[in-house]
Amino acid sequence: MSKKTNIICVANQKGGVAKTTTVVNLAAAFSSLGKSVLVIDSDYQGNATDILGINPVDAEKKNLARAILKEIPCENVYLKSPVASNIDVIAGTRELTEAVVQMTGQVHQHLLLKPILSEYVYDNYDIVIIDTHPTLDCLYMSAMTASHYYLMPVFPDPESAKGLVDMVHSAEKIRKYLNPLLFNLGAIICRYDKSFATHPKFVEKIRELAKAANFPVCETLIPNSASIPAASVASQPVVTWKPNSIISNAYCALAGELLPSLKGKRMGRVPVPNMEQVYKITDEVEASVEF
Ligand SMILES: Nc1ncnc2c1ncn2[C@@H]1O[C@H](COP(=O)(O)OP(=O)(O)OP(=O)(O)O)[C@@H](O)[C@H]1O
Numbered sequence: 001m002s003k004k005t006n007i008i009c010v011a012n013q014k015g016g017v018a019k020t021t022t023v024v025n026l027a028a029a030f031s032s033l034g035k036s037v038l039v040i041d042s043d044y045q046g047n048a049t050d051i052l053g054i055n056p057v058d059a060e061k062k063n064l065a066r067a068i069l070k071e072i073p074c075e076n077v078y079l080k081s082p083v084a085s086n087i088d089v090i091a092g093t094r095e096l097t098e099a100v101v102q103m104t105g106q107v108h109q110h111l112l113l114k115p116i117l118s119e120y121v122y123d124n125y126d127i128v129i130i131d132t133h134p135t136l137d138c139l140y141m142s143a144m145t146a147s148h149y150y151l152m153p154v155f156p157d158p159e160s161a162k163g164l165v166d167m168v169h170s171a172e173k174i175r176k177y178l179n180p181l182l183f184n185l186g187a188i189i190c191r192y193d194k195s196f197a198t199h200p201k202f203v204e205k206i207r208e209l210a211k212a213a214n215f216p217v218c219e220t221l222i223p224n225s226a227s228i229p230a231a232s233v234a235s236q237p238v239v240t241w242k243p244n245s246i247i248s249n250a251y252c253a254l255a256g257e258l259l260p261s262l263k264g265k266r267m268g269r270v271p272v273p274n275m276e277q278v279y280k281i282t283d284e285v286e287a288s289v290e291f
């Protein structure tokens, strides 16, 4: 293992909070900084696979579900993304639902990605980014168990703050019982719009509460942008579809902010959130942000 490969899981139990958008745009942003990136799409919806331009016929032959069921290592299952020369993808497909059914209850049900993350991965990629779906099943657990880091996208509203609380809670259980070195890289505030009076208030409150609860919030705010869905329709991350736009620059700034924290597999103790403070977040955000 010659490289310090960083495995990052992008997760939030709440659906539709920009997990996939974060995965594909961070992949493109890291790639533009010269990093070689592998995206593992562990969502049966396959949205990251589509946005990274993977041909569905190719994805039918080589995909994550098959790799899990047959214990196929990365080198025999990855596909090249046409979006950038240094982004590879292990495709997410509908077959993942069947794979979850078959694997649930197996002794290695929380280690489903282990055979795939072979030495090839550590020799060839700087960064592995895993997209997840919003269910606490064995696939999600396996993604968090295989990761060195996790990131939590969140929208600036109280409902999303509740999702964040649930996420910190479940991630803490995974750190405690399955993956003691799992490191929280932070919450990312997405779809931020400063013209909404509530958004700056939300950001201020969530930063204050997260500090008290001992978990990080990324400095970079990802703005609301109509270019995000437009880029998805064009099967591209916005970072490659509209480079140098405000939204694209925000993702590049986020990648630049995260890079110094990425040190491969960390040793020693990781920061632990103060769960009592974490549980206060939803109520306090709701109380502080009037709609
Ligand atoms: N910054 C943004 N500005 C505008 N729209 C955005 C932004 N980020 C995400 N979206 C839109 O929000 C929706 C949800 O995003 P996305 O699919 O990334 O969420 P998800 O968390 O992966 O959802 P799921 O839980 O279904 O996997 C999409 O329609 C996406 O285009």
Ligand SMILES: [Mg+2]
Pocket (backbone or CB within 6 Å): 019, 020, 021, 043, 047, 131, 132
């Ligand atoms: Mg998604």
